[in-house]
Amino acid sequence: MKMARACPSVSMMMTDSGCKIYVFGGCGVDFADSSTWAEVFDVSTQTWDFLPVATPQMPLSIRHSVVMVEEEEVYVVDEYGYNFSFSPSKCMFVARGKIDSMPGFIYRNDWCVIGTFLFCRGTRGRILWCLPYDLRWKEVKGLKDLKKWGSDITKLCISPAGKLVIFWKPHPPSMELHSTEISVSCVKRKRNRQEIWGKIEWSGAVFKHEPVTDSSYSFDVLYANYVYT
Structure with missing residues (x-):
């Protein structure tokens, strides 16, 4: 620059x-x-x-x-x-x-777009969505299992197939990184009210490291993207 x-x-x-x-x-x-x-x-x-x-x-x-x-x-x-x-x-x-309906809510990162909808990651395993030029954030429904796992999402991105991909660390803390692929669909209700529903397509560990004696060690996902070969 x-x-x-x-x-x-x-x-x-x-x-x-x-x-x-x-x-x-x-x-x-x-x-x-x-x-x-x-x-x-x-x-x-x-x-x-x-x-x-x-x-x-x-x-x-x-x-x-x-x-x-x-x-x-x-x-x-x-x-x-x-x-x-x-x-x-x-x-x-x-x-x-x-x-923005949540202007002071700082824990809302990794904004991305699927179609005409805007998504981001919130806290406590929540994924939020809104219409970009409306900015009234709502929670993606159908993902109660994410909350049951008891972990925050560390990274959210979009796959080439137009699905949400999240990375998260299990609880209790360990040297493992898990990933989950989620498809989303829009459901229209009465009075033109819209809901976004998510469906977990796949979930599993994508990275494991040998346990260390010092429990203060941890890792995080700084960047995630697909590499075409």
């Missing part, structure tokens, strides 16, 4: 001009200038460039971001819970006028 940044928002998108990586913020309030606040990396040319963008406010402190493939835009929520969308073709952020 052309400018040092701390914990910026990063999104990769396929555009008409190829694959681009967009980096927003992370440069501190004192350096929040519209001409340097964003950068773009062109994967084909392997070059960085500053990306002047129009925003409703500056600085825009992004807490969560996710790529909306069908809309061809980056959807973001700032630290106050307000949502915006970024259009690569127009190089501008647009305020969506909605506020």
